[in-house]
Amino acid sequence: MKMNVCVIDDDQIYQLIIRKAVERAGVYDSICFYNDGSEAFEDLLNSKKVLPALILLDINMPQMDGWQFLDGLIKHRPDFDRETTIYIVSSSIAFSDRTKAESYKQVSGFLSKPLSVEKLKEIALKHQK
């Protein structure tokens, strides 16, 4: 069964690119986008809403950044990590961001942009049931 993937990122160009890359990888069922952490948070806050299998989360966003999104979700849906897999995807190469990502047990990994098709395939492979 193919996974569905959700991208939370404010970079419009990146959104186009990732859509192409996901299509190329061909291992995902569907893809959805949120332009900001706050947009995603408001949508996913409702516990009845089924979480996507994979979330690719950006850190730097103007209104609600990746960390705030994570914290909000942990607070409101404590068990969300059973339903979904989260990866931080950032253009940041700052060491502090990588360490911070590792401190969240709900986060499966820290990925640097650009995200290659191969990497997307690998992740799908790793987390497919």
Add this chain to the structure above:
Amino acid sequence: MSPIKGSKLSISHIFSRPILAGIFSFVFLFLLGCFLLYQRYQIIRESEEREMVGVMDQVEKNLNNSLKDSYSVALSMGLLIDDKGNIKDFDQNAPQLLEQYPVIDVVQMDPGGVIQEVYPLKGNEAVIGYDILKDPKTQKEAYKAIDAKKMYFAGPIDLKQGGTAVVGRLPVFKDNRFWGFSAVIIKLESLIEQAGLKELARDKYLFQFSKIDAITNKERFFIENHLDRDYNVVETIILPDGDWKFYIALKNPKETFYELIPLTFFILLIAAWLSWMVILLFKQPARLQKLVDEQAGELINSELKFRTIFNQAAIGMVRVETPTGKFLETNQRFRELCGYEEEELKNMNFRDLTDPVEVDKNVALMNNLLNGEIREYSLEKKLIQKNGNILWIKLSASPLWKEGFSGNTHIAIIEDITERVLAEDELMRKEKRYRALVENGAEVVTIFSKEGWTLYSSPSGEKLSGYSEAEFKAINLSTLIHPEDSKIFQKQLQFAIQNPKQPVLGDPVRLINKAGEWRWAEYTITNLLEDPNINGIVGNFRDISEKKQAEIHLNSTYQTVMEQNRRLLNFSYIVSHNLRSHSSNIQAILSLYNTSDVEEEKLNYIELLSKVGNALNHTLDDLNEVVSINTNLDLNIEPLQINAFIDKTIDLLQMQIIKKGAIIKRDIPDDMIVKFNAAYLESVFLNFLTNALRYREPVRKLEVSITGYKENGSWVLEIADNGIGIDLKRHRDKVFGLYKTFTQIPNSRGVGLFITRNQIEAMGGSVGVESEVGVGTVFKINFK
């Protein structure tokens, strides 16, 4: 034993027995007094007698006058008898006579001894016809007058008509034949009154009046009183015309005697007192002798004592010839002190033992002693011992002659005070050293009371604070301490008070100096209230202002550096993130491009690439602006009037303000002038006002208040709006961040406030924000 010797002995016997002498003199004096008293008594008696004689003379004279008058009356009446022996004109003449001689009470004519005529008749009628010569009671005296042929006063008799009276009968002879009597009657009371007895007797005398009775030949008394003739009678007179006797006597003959009794007592006292004086006088030689004996004994005793003291005293003693300074006598201790033998010292002079420098001073003092200018002196000097060593001594000299006399020896007492002098020297050196340490140290040493009043302050205190010690004493320590530090200091002080003798190191506090500057001081306080030498809390204060200033400066530099570092980090993060997001996009697009075979798709990628190029350009512009703010060090900074710039900004935004119906309130003083770069100031105001216009609450009219005021000496500008507000709980640390937005409003890029903040901070100011969602936002700019 010869009699002479014996008498001498008896005299000396008396002298040696003062009480006996006293008794003798008492007896002698008392007898003498009594004798004088007796003499006095006699004189008084004599004078009394003289006085009584005088009185009697007067009485006699008065009586004689009365009798003479009687005689005249009797005679005048006799002339009324005519040659035939008849009485003529008795009734006419009798009243005239009685009127003329009031002493006479009644007149009678008795021819042949028979009473014929009486005047006044009234009351005397009974006597008419009475024969005098026949009555045995009267005949004897009547015949006595006839026989003597002269007037004779009979009575006093009890009158037939009542009363007692004397009757003077003048026998009248006609042709040498007895005719009868011409008689006058004087009442006894009238006679006594006429004699002036009552007047003369007063209180002092008693009178008596007597007559030898013609019949009984006995003396009869007529005045009622207790005159005791044996004792009292002093004076008498006898009137032969009537055989009368008058007595006079003192009424109180013992009065004189009584008067003398107090005098007797007085004499007794005088005698007793004088004899007591005699006793004392006689005792004097014995007392003096005793005194002499005692003093002689004491003298011997003190001479002995002096010898003993001199020889065995624990201090040195020398007897010195004052004019020359030669030693006359020395004691054991002195010889020990100087190291010479007694024989050697006999030929020596004080100069031999004295430091030549001190000789003159010594000689001068000795001369003063000699002229009596001073009575003693003492000085501390050096004593040169036989072996040449030096001892410090205290010398006290007193002359051996009495004040006001002259003499030529004195005694000097010498004490070894070497140890004391050395100890004093040492003490003085130490004191000097400590004083120098305290006075010249950078530390202020103070002693103050529990209540904070200064008791002592070292001279360095004035150097450091500007307050003199006297000024310090008038100021309470607590008023010098900065209010913010007062609590810490009080805490330390209380701790010190509870822990006596334990030095307490306090945290630095600020103290104000006389010039009004706050100085940082580090201090140690030690509670020595119980130490009797201190009686206070000792405080050591060190001025560490420079150090503290450096520390504060260092701290602020550190803060600045940290801030810059933080900003740099932030910047580098932004740079890395924002630039890398573009480069990673390029990388991804290229990778997709390379792996694509579809030509149309490849064209899409190229288009995408050009979008990335634009975005990158945009980002680079932003970054450039930020970098230029942070690196442009040569900006022109000038004083700018806030009001002018606000005007300019409002002008620029006039169109928008009108369009959106915004109200702008201003309360900015004209003298609000800050040092700023003009372009930055324009940019800052434009940014804040633009934001206010953009993020307004659509449901209400936008109001912007711009207020300028001074806070802690620096200018502050507040820009408050009633817009949508910012959720500071979520966004506080992102408000001024780059590429941070908190609204859904399009075109919010998250650059304006970042730039604004950088511009303000580049000018040395700071900016803060307070906001509430739905209420509004206040930005507060603190200018440098």
